Amino acid sequence: MAKIAALSGFPEWxxxxxxxxxxxxxxxxxxxxxHGFSGIETRAVEPLEQLLRKGEIDKEVYVLRRLHAEEDGDxxxxxxxxxxGLHFDLTVPLARYVLEHQNDLAFPLRRFQIQKxxxxxxxxxxxxxxxxxxxLDVIGQDTLPGHIEAEVAVVMAEILDRLPVxxxxxHANTRRLSEGFFRALGLEDQAAVLRSLDKLPKIxxxxxxELLLTEAGAxxxxxxACLAFAAIRTRDASFAEQVRALGGTGEMVEQGIAELTAVxxxxxxxxxxxxxxxxxxxxxxxxxxxxVFETFVTGHESLGSIxxxxxxxxxxxxxxxxxxxVGLSIGLSRxxxxxxxxxxxxxxxxxxxxxxxSVGDESLRELSDAAARSLRRRxxxxxxxxxxxxxxxxxxxxxxxxxxxxxxxxxxxAADEVKDIRTGEQVAADAGSWEPPAEDRAVRVLGAxxx
Amino acid sequence: MAKIAALSGFPEWxxxxxxxxxxxxxxxxxxxxxHGFSGIETRAVEPLEQLLRKGEIDKEVYVLRRLHAEEDGDxxxxxxxxxxGLHFDLTVPLARYVLEHQNDLAFPLRRFQIQKxxxxxxxxxxxxxxxxxxxLDVIGQDTLPGHIEAEVAVVMAEILDRLPVxxxxxHANTRRLSEGFFRALGLEDQAAVLRSLDKLPKIxxxxxxELLLTEAGAxxxxxxACLAFAAIRTRDASFAEQVRALGGTGEMVEQGIAELTAVxxxxxxxxxxxxxxxxxxxxxxxxxxxxVFETFVTGHESLGSIxxxxxxxxxxxxxxxxxxxVGLSIGLSRxxxxxxxxxxxxxxxxxxxxxxxSVGDESLRELSDAAARSLRRRxxxxxxxxxxxxxxxxxxxxxxxxxxxxxxxxxxxAADEVKDIRTGEQVAADAGSWEPPAEDRAVRVLGAxxx
Numbered sequence: 001m002a003k004i005a006a007l008s009g010f011p012e013w014x015x016x017x018x019x020x021x022x023x024x025x026x027x028x029x030x031x032x033x034x035h036g037f038s039g040i041e042t043r044a045v046e047p048l049e050q051l052l053r054k055g056e057i058d059k060e061v062y063v064l065r066r067l068h069a070e071e072d073g074d075x076x077x078x079x080x081x082x083x084x085g086l087h088f089d090l091t092v093p094l095a096r097y098v099l100e101h102q103n104d105l106a107f108p109l110r111r112f113q114i115q116k117x118x119x120x121x122x123x124x125x126x127x128x129x130x131x132x133x134x135x136l137d138v139i140g141q142d143t144l145p146g147h148i149e150a151e152v153a154v155v156m157a158e159i160l161d162r163l164p165v166x167x168x169x170x171h172a173n174t175r176r177l178s179e180g181f182f183r184a185l186g187l188e189d190q191a192a193v194l195r196s197l198d199k200l201p202k203i204x205x206x207x208x209x210e211l212l213l214t215e216a217g218a219x220x221x222x223x224x225a226c227l228a229f230a231a232i233r234t235r236d237a238s239f240a241e242q243v244r245a246l247g248g249t250g251e252m253v254e255q256g257i258a259e260l261t262a263v264x265x266x267x268x269x270x271x272x273x274x275x276x277x278x279x280x281x282x283x284x285x286x287x288x289x290x291x292v293f294e295t296f297v298t299g300h301e302s303l304g305s306i307x308x309x310x311x312x313x314x315x316x317x318x319x320x321x322x323x324x325x326v327g328l329s330i331g332l333s334r335x336x337x338x339x340x341x342x343x344x345x346x347x348x349x350x351x352x353x354x355x356x357x358s359v360g361d362e363s364l365r366e367l368s369d370a371a372a373r374s375l376r377r378r379x380x381x382x383x384x385x386x387x388x389x390x391x392x393x394x395x396x397x398x399x400x401x402x403x404x405x406x407x408x409x410x411x412x413x414a415a416d417e418v419k420d421i422r423t424g425e426q427v428a429a430d431a432g433s434w435e436p437p438a439e440d441r442a443v444r445v446l447g448a449x450x451x
Numbered sequence: 452m453a454k455i456a457a458l459s460g461f462p463e464w465x466x467x468x469x470x471x472x473x474x475x476x477x478x479x480x481x482x483x484x485x486h487g488f489s490g491i492e493t494r495a496v497e498p499l500e501q502l503l504r505k506g507e508i509d510k511e512v513y514v515l516r517r518l519h520a521e522e523d524g525d526x527x528x529x530x531x532x533x534x535x536g537l538h539f540d541l542t543v544p545l546a547r548y549v550l551e552h553q554n555d556l557a558f559p560l561r562r563f564q565i566q567k568x569x570x571x572x573x574x575x576x577x578x579x580x581x582x583x584x585x586x587l588d589v590i591g592q593d594t595l596p597g598h599i600e601a602e603v604a605v606v607m608a609e610i611l612d613r614l615p616v617x618x619x620x621x622h623a624n625t626r627r628l629s630e631g632f633f634r635a636l637g638l639e640d641q642a643a644v645l646r647s648l649d650k651l652p653k654i655x656x657x658x659x660x661e662l663l664l665t666e667a668g669a670x671x672x673x674x675x676a677c678l679a680f681a682a683i684r685t686r687d688a689s690f691a692e693q694v695r696a697l698g699g700t701g702e703m704v705e706q707g708i709a710e711l712t713a714v715x716x717x718x719x720x721x722x723x724x725x726x727x728x729x730x731x732x733x734x735x736x737x738x739x740x741x742x743v744f745e746t747f748v749t750g751h752e753s754l755g756s757i758x759x760x761x762x763x764x765x766x767x768x769x770x771x772x773x774x775x776x777v778g779l780s781i782g783l784s785r786x787x788x789x790x791x792x793x794x795x796x797x798x799x800x801x802x803x804x805x806x807x808x809s810v811g812d813e814s815l816r817e818l819s820d821a822a823a824r825s826l827r828r829r830x831x832x833x834x835x836x837x838x839x840x841x842x843x844x845x846x847x848x849x850x851x852x853x854x855x856x857x858x859x860x861x862x863x864x865a866a867d868e869v870k871d872i873r874t875g876e877q878v879a880a881d882a883g884s885w886e887p888p889a890e891d892r893a894v895r896v897l898g899a900x901x902x
Contacts, residue, residue: 006551007535010496014555015489015562022490034827036804036834036854038466039473043458043581044495044567048518061518066571067499067511067536084458085518100457104465106801106851108837111466116495120517130494145837147816269817270824350557353487365598366720373721376485383487386559386596400557403487 009123010130011333013340016402019347021132021336023445024163025114028134028330031159032112035151037136040111042093044118045084051092060119062086086118090135091327095316098139098323107141107323108148114332131333139315139325146259148326149174149291149311150266156307156328157271160295164345164447165335167298168306171233171278172263174291177256178282181229181248185222192216197230198282230280236268237261239277263291289313293328300342306335348444349402354436355382355418356398357407362388367409371416374431375407380441382407395421404440407431460574461581462784464791467853470798472583472787474896475614476565479585479781482610483563486602488587491562493544495569496535501547511570513537537569541586542778546767549590549774558592558774559599565783582784590766590776597710599777600742600762601717607758607779608722611746615796615898616786618749619757622684622729623714625742628707629733632680632699636673643667648681649733681731687719688712690728714742740764744779751793757786799895800853805887806833806869807849808858813839818860822867825882826858831892833858846872855891858882 006012013021029039051061064084087093090113098105114134121127136155138148153170160168182190196211205227212223225246232242240257260277267275281294290311297306309328316323339345355375357368368384375382385394391408398406398421407429408417418434419426457463464472480490502512515535538544541564549556565585572578587606589599604621611619633641647662656678663674676697683693691708711728718726732745741762748757760779767774790796806826808819819835826833836845842859849857849872858880859868869885870877 007494007496007498010494012494012548013491014552015491018489018491021492033803034830034832036802036832038469038802040464040466040469041472043461043463044569045458045461045581047458062515063518064513064515064537067514068571086515097463101465106848110802110834118495130496140837147813148837151835266820269820351487351489351561352484362598369717369720379485381485381487383561384602386591386599397557 009121009128011128011337013336014350016347016350017340019350019352019443020340020345020445021332023345023347024332024336024339025132025134027162028114028159028332029112031155031162032136035110035155035158037110037112037155040097040113041115042087042090042097042113044086044116046087046093046096048083048085050096051085051088053092060088060121062118062120088117088119090115090117090133090329091315094135094137094139095323099316099318102141102321107139108144109137109139111139112136128333128337131331132336134330134332135327136329137315137325137327139323141321141323144311144324144326146290147262147266149259150263152309152326152328153263153267153275153291153293154270156293156295156330157267157274159330160307161271161274163335164339164445165297165306166300166344166448168274168295169298170267170275170293170295170307171281172260172267172275172291172293173277173279173281174256174259174263175289176252177243177248177260178229178279180250180252180254180256181243181246182226184248184250184253185218185225187216187218187222187226189216193218193226194282197226197280200230200280230282232277232279234277235264235273235275237264237277239279243279259291287312290326300338303334303338306330342448344448345445348439348446349404351401351403352381352443353383353398353401353403354380354440354442355405355407356394356403357382357384357409358391358394359385359388360409360411364388364409364411367411368407371407371409371431375434378435380436395419405436460572460579462579462788464787465801467798467801468791470801470803470894471791471796471896472783474796474798475783475787475790476583476585478613479565479610479783480563482606482613483587486561486606486609488561488563488606491548491564492566493538493541493548493564495537495567497538497544497547499534499536502536502539502543504543511539511572513569513571539568539570541566541568541584541780542766545586545588545590546774550767550769553592553772558590559595560588560590562590563587579784579788582782583787585781585783586778587780588766588776588778590774592772592774595762595775595777597741598713598717600710601714603760603777603779604714604718604726604742604744605721607744607746607781608718608725610781611758612722612725615790615896616748616757617751617795617899619725619746620749621718621726621744621746621758622732623711623726623742623744624728624730624732625707625710625714626740627703628694628699628711629680629730631701631703631705631707632694632697633677635699635701635704636676638667638669638673638677640667644669644677645733648677648731651681651731681733683728683730685728686715686724686726688715688728690730694730710742738763741777751789754785754789757781795899796896799890799897800855802852802854803832803894804834804849804852804854805831805891805893806856806858807845807854808833808835808860809842809845810836810839811860811862815839815860815862818862819858822858822860822882826885829886831887846870856887 117133118130179190182193193216209223212218232239288310292310294305295307307330311326313324314322315325357372359368372382372384406419410416415428418429568584569581630641633644644667660674663669683690739761743761745756746758758781762777764775765773766776808823810819823833823835857870861867866879869880
């Protein structure tokens with residue numbers, strides 16, 4: 001057997017850890033479906049030329065080649081149109097899926113997608129080369145109402161709220177507000193202002209002020225106003241008064257205020273206390289055309305934004321239609337990895353099994369099988385002991401896996417008995433009617449506070 | 452936008468079709484967990500040299516290369532040990548996972564795994580290049596009791612029984628029985644006999660008889676006995692008498708009979724009417740070391756075996772331990788593809804949404820949002836109409852997606868009303884207490900017979 005070693009950048013979980021990841025996926029799906037989103041999956045590969053349309057991630061793409069083709073000396077570089085690469089996000093595939101299936105889809109399309117993506121990034125940066133992404137998008141055909149921006153944020157807020165994530169805040173801004181404000185100040189190169197403000201977390205206020213003066217053509221006063229604008233963070237609609245007090249006037253600013261206020265109010269109504277207007281959010285505002293979101297976890301700011309996205313006016317287009325959308329995306333593996341490494345979430349037991357049915361003697365295995373069938377018929381997960389070992393050994397088998405109950409089938413007319421391994425309490429029980437406590441029925445994933 | 456075209460061999464489903472696939476995955480997981488199996492996922496890639504240890508599928512492997520490396524002229528062939536390929540099944544990764552994590556796993560390990568695998572096969576054979584496989588294995592450390600063979604078959608029978616698959620039969624045989632019988636007849640080259648019998652479905656009885664005479668060194672009488680043996684198919688333990696009547700005697704034959712009988716009895720007890728002794732099942736008997744299974748669907752024999760596997764004595768081994776196992780695997784995408792194309796399974800509606808909450812006027816959207824929140828709080832999936840279009844248009848929106856109910860929030864103190872789009876019946880209702888009929892709450896996947 002060749003040497004077995006973990007591959008850096010390709011995370012893999014033990015069974016108990018996978019239960020946490022599965023829980024996060026389940027919650028995402030459950031909430032998305034509750035809001036009428038359809039789950040889809042796209043193939044893992046796209047033609048390389050499709051993947052390279054976003055030039056900047058060139059070097060991160062994994063290209064596929066059939067081993068056979070390689071041995072034949074066939075060179076994929078000769079025919080790039082037929083070369084396949086692994087998708088590096090779920091947006092490029094969604095755009096292709098929407099165009100390919102547009103005649104069979106109903107728009108607006110509400111879709112969620114939870115799949116692995118691959119990037120050839122350096123794993124030493126703490127980044128993964130293979131990871132789950134979980135996306136939520138509403139895609140319109142030619143038009144998409146503005147209020148969808150708030151709606152997608154509500155669904156994501158509900159998802160995050162149900163996860164064992166510590167206090168999180170969804171920071172929202174909208175392009176119209178920033179752009180309108182910079183215009184109202186008399187700044188002409190609004191993109192340069194955005195690019196400068198985008199560097200705030202990295203280089204700090206003083207250096208950004210320099211950039212605004214030298215690169216964005218701002219006066220001292222304009223620079224001061226921009227920095228004051230970017231410092232605005234409010235939980236409610238009061239950001240509007242602060243913007244106006246800084247000189248933000250005009251139709252575009254008021255439109256931006258109305259948009260952002262609607263987002264705050266709708267998210268607040270659904271999940272109180274998680275949304276915040278944060279006018280420093282600039283990243284992506286050149287790609288996104290409406291509201292933009294980033295999400296931070298208190299005490300885990302080093303993770304960066306765990307959930308980002310916003311409105312874009314053209315996910316895809318062809319001769320007949322343009323497809324605008326609103327989307328949010330969670331870097332699910334990165335989040336799960338932190339939940340696990342920081343002890344923020346653990347499974348209540350390592351296996352799905354609620355009851356280990358013991359076997360007193362191999363000749364009596366059918367008795368144990370029958371008891372297990374009875375329990376399973378009522379949805380109680382159980383397994384039958386693999387060997388008729390001494391009961392102490394069978395109890396250790398259960399204990400090692402965190403299985404809370406062990407079942408002893410009665411022989412010679414005696415009643416069955418069930419023992420709670422944690423308390424040692426053992427009582428007579430009938431496999432056709434016994435119920436474990438509700439909290440023991442299924443594996444639960446516990447947050448740090450509940451442990 | 453570049454031309455968008457489907458990629459042959461890479462199936463992709465529309466939302467309503469994906470609901471069927473998701474249902475199959477959900478059932479597999481639910482039943483596996485009910486039997487105490489832990490779900491794991493392994494990374495999609497393995498070192499190429501690990502993948503090539505099974506020489507015969509050489510040409511089917513997709514090799515990965517970072518686009519960056521390619522442009523640098525870095526040639527993966529120069530360092531095969533670092534080259535990665537996409538896994539082509541879930542068994543090679545399981546072997547590696549077990550060895551890598553052996554100190555952190557509890558044995559016997561009961562694991563299920565549902566993941567996509569990739570094979571560079573010719574798609575024109577009706578085969579997929581990317582597809583879901585769903586595996587169920589019990590892995591022991593150094594030892595694994597024989598009765599696990601029956602147990603894994605029971606779990607798989609329950610899974611298949613809950614799926615909208617038409618009448619299926621699990622065909623079982625065991626290596627000891629075949630080998631013991633051929634020995635009892637005095638045949639020395641048992642592997643050659645197995646290879647000959649393996650060709651029965653393809654070349655027929657007469658051609659196999661020729662092979663037995665010429666390749667396996669059988670006499671006319673031995674060949675006749677072998678063919679009679681391979682023709683034995685019984686739903687119960689009566690296969691044993693037929694084997695004995697053909698001259699099957701000795702310890703090995705009796706051991707094989709006992710094994711196979713135990714499998715039949717346990718599966719019959721759990722899921723009546725699906726298991727069958729079929730002594731023609733020879734394929735894989737040189738890899739498998741105990742019971743072997745193949746599963747066929749009545750009327751869909753062209754699919755081949757939809758679920759195969761058995762006992763193998765060494766999934767993996769290192770200096771300290773050997774890991775024997777029993778495993779069964781479903782080619783899930785292939786099965787789902789047939790369920791869909793043959794109309795054997797359909798989703799009761801195309802989207803998860805149970806209720807479309809209408810919007811009378813954009814200024815009243817918050818009323819609709821509030822009603823939707825009330826319904827969702829009780830787990831009723833709903834979405835709010837994207838625009839305050841005329842009610843006729845909103846009803847068509849719901850109808851097109853198969854959403855069964857449309858909700859009309861009351862204004863000016865009037866009660867809310869809900870309309871069943873199928874019957875046209877409209878009644879006053881309260882969003883805090885209204886319940887849809889149980890069969891409309893969640894999407895159901897219906898088999899052909901239930902439609």
